[in-house]
Amino acid sequence: MPRWSREVTIGGYALVATAVALDFASGPGVTFAPILAALPVLAGVGARRATVPLTAGVVASAIVAGLAVYDGDVPPVVMATAAATVVVVTFFSCANVVVVTAQERELARVHTVAEAAQRALLRLVPRRMGPLVVAVRYVAAEAEARIGGDLYEVMRTPYGVRLFLGDVCGKGLAAVETAADVLGVFREAARAEPDLAEVARRLDSALARRPASEEFVTAVLVGIPDTPGPAAVVNCGHPPPLLCHGGRVSEVQPSAEAPPLALLGLVGGDYHARSLTFDRGDLLLLYTDGVSEARDAAGRFYPLAQRVAALPHEEPDALLDALLVDVRAYVGSGLTDDAALLAVRRER
Numbered sequence: 001m002p003r004w005s006r007e008v009t010i011g012g013y014a015l016v017a018t019a020v021a022l023d024f025a026s027g028p029g030v031t032f033a034p035i036l037a038a039l040p041v042l043a044g045v046g047a048r049r050a051t052v053p054l055t056a057g058v059v060a061s062a063i064v065a066g067l068a069v070y071d072g073d074v075p076p077v078v079m080a081t082a083a084a085t086v087v088v089v090t091f092f093s094c095a096n097v098v099v100v101t102a103q104e105r106e107l108a109r110v111h112t113v114a115e116a117a118q119r120a121l122l123r124l125v126p127r128r129m130g131p132l133v134v135a136v137r138y139v140a141a142e143a144e145a146r147i148g149g150d151l152y153e154v155m156r157t158p159y160g161v162r163l164f165l166g167d168v169c170g171k172g173l174a175a176v177e178t179a180a181d182v183l184g185v186f187r188e189a190a191r192a193e194p195d196l197a198e199v200a201r202r203l204d205s206a207l208a209r210r211p212a213s214e215e216f217v218t219a220v221l222v223g224i225p226d227t228p229g230p231a232a233v234v235n236c237g238h239p240p241p242l243l244c245h246g247g248r249v250s251e252v253q254p255s256a257e258a259p260p261l262a263l264l265g266l267v268g269g270d271y272h273a274r275s276l277t278f279d280r281g282d283l284l285l286l287y288t289d290g291v292s293e294a295r296d297a298a299g300r301f302y303p304l305a306q307r308v309a310a311l312p313h314e315e316p317d318a319l320l321d322a323l324l325v326d327v328r329a330y331v332g333s334g335l336t337d338d339a340a341l342l343a344v345r346r347e348r
Contacts, residue, residue, distance in 0.1 A: 005045070012042045020063060029073040033082035036060040037089040044093035048101050057090025121180055125154045127317075130161045130226050131348045135316030137324060137341040139290070149175035150288045150340035153183055155190060160226050162190045162199075165286040165342045166219030166238065169260070178215040181206065182261065186221075196223045196232045200261070200271040204236070207262035216262040220286050224278060224344070231278040234271050236261050239292045242308055243276065244283040249309040252276055252284075283313050283345040290339030291323075294331050302330050316343035 016039055019032040026032075043056030064086055068079040125136045134154055149168030154161065164186050168175040185206045189199045200221055207217065218238040224231045233241065233252055237260035240251040255274040259267045278284065285308065294302040307326055313319045320341050328334070 009042055009045050012038060016042070020067075023067055024070065027073075028071045031067055031071045031074045031078060031082070033064050033067045033071075033079060034085060036064055036082065037085040040086070040090040040093040044097050047097050048104075050094040050097045053090060053093035053097060057086060057093070060086045060090070121176070121183065122152065125152075128347075129154060130156060130224070131346055132161055132224060132344045133316055133347055135320050135341075135343045137320045137339075139324060139335060139339045139341075149179055150290065150338045151179040151183055152286075152340050152342050153186055153190075154342070154344075155187065157191045159194055159223060161224045161344075162196070163222040163224070163286065163342060163344065164190070164219065165288065165340060166217045166236075166261070167288040167290075167340070168215055168217050170215040174215060178207070178210075178217065181210065182217055182219075195273070196221055196234050197271045197273045200234045200236055200258075201264070204261045204264040204271070208265050210262075216260040218260045218289075222284065222286070222344075223273075224346070228280070228348075230275045231284070232273040233276050234258075234273050236271060237263075239287065239289055241287075242285040242305055243278075244285070244308070244313045245277070245279070249305050249313075251305060278346055280346050280348055283316065283319070283343060285313075285319070286342040288338070288340045290335055290337035291327055291341065293337070294327050294335060294339075296330055297332055302327055313343075314345075316345050319343055 016035060019035040023030070023032040037060070039060040040053040040057040044053035047053060061083060064079065064083045068076075068083075071079065122138060125134050127134060136152060136154070138150060138152070149170055151164075151166050151168070153164040164183075166179075166182060168178045168182075170178060182203060185203050186199065189202045193199045193202065200219075203217075203219070207215075217236070219236045220238045220241055221234040221236070222231055222241070233254070235254035236258055240253050243250050243252050252274070255272050256269070258264075258269055258271050264271070287304070292302065292304050296302075308319070308323065311319055311322045311326065320343055323341065327339075
């Protein structure tokens with residue numbers, strides 16, 4: 001249990017013990033026996049077996065019986081009512097423990113399935129891939145969450161290493177289904193299409209054909225050749241990546257505005273790849289709006305580029321760890337949206 005919960009529970013036990021002591025101290029004409037009904041409730045807090053509140057109920061009933069003998073001047077109906085209350089509350093506490101335990105077991109099974117789904121959807125990314133050192137972080141806004149609408153992929157292709165990071169506009173199972181569809185199409189198209197912009201067009205077409213779907217996806221696609229040379233970046237309505245080059249941090253703005261995936265047919269336009277100088281020692285950071293739109297207590301957005309410039313960015317893993325610590329400290333109350341971070345550094 002949390003510390004404050006333990007403290008409140010201990011205070012409850014102390015109150016019951018004080019009431020029993022006062023009962024004996026006040027003589028046979030006054031009783032505090034009804035407060036003993038709290039004993040099985042306190043025992044049931046955090047318990048995972050029904051025998052715990054049941055034992056507490058038996059102890060409470062025995063104490064009520066002892067007080068009934070001691071408090072001879074108290075009307076019998078008062079002591080009988082106190083005993084009946086202890087019995088009823090004990091049964092309810094036992095039932096509550098049984099229900100809560102069953103729900104926790106079911107939740108554990110659901111989490112196991114969710115973790116398996118996450119491993120299938122968001123595969124583990126090796127630390128080194130081709131000429132790159134890679135680091136990925138996924139942080140759920142809710143502590144118990146396992147999967148959501150943020151998605152990423154890093155894969156080797158005949159055209160070099162290709163990166164994908166996106167954010168589904170939606171929540172729940174619909175967002176997870178959309179994420180699975182996007183990643184499935186990307187994994188096939190990234191190996192088949194030499195033109196990165198054409199990969200984006202195929203993703204858009206696949207999403208637009210989904211029946212009765214209102215989700216769209218903002219995304220960034222990056223292609224990095226195995227040999228020295230410029231990288232290609234296609235931005236589909238997503239926050240611009242950050243490039244750490246020569247000790248400076250700059251936003252990689254798209255060459256032309258383009259809509260999120262699934263909206264190309266509605267708003268027109270096209271996807272274009274921007275050439276990006278990405279030399280040895282450079283680092284590229286992709287992120288979702290769970291980071292860039294994090295707010296502090298005054299409602300101010302997290303100044304991502306400014307903060308990244310102040311952090312060490314020689315190693316992707318160290319950068320992402322420091323960045324998440326900094327974002328949490330800036331927000332104070334925890335992230336309000338899922339966040340995905342993907343950082344790659346060119347080694348050769």
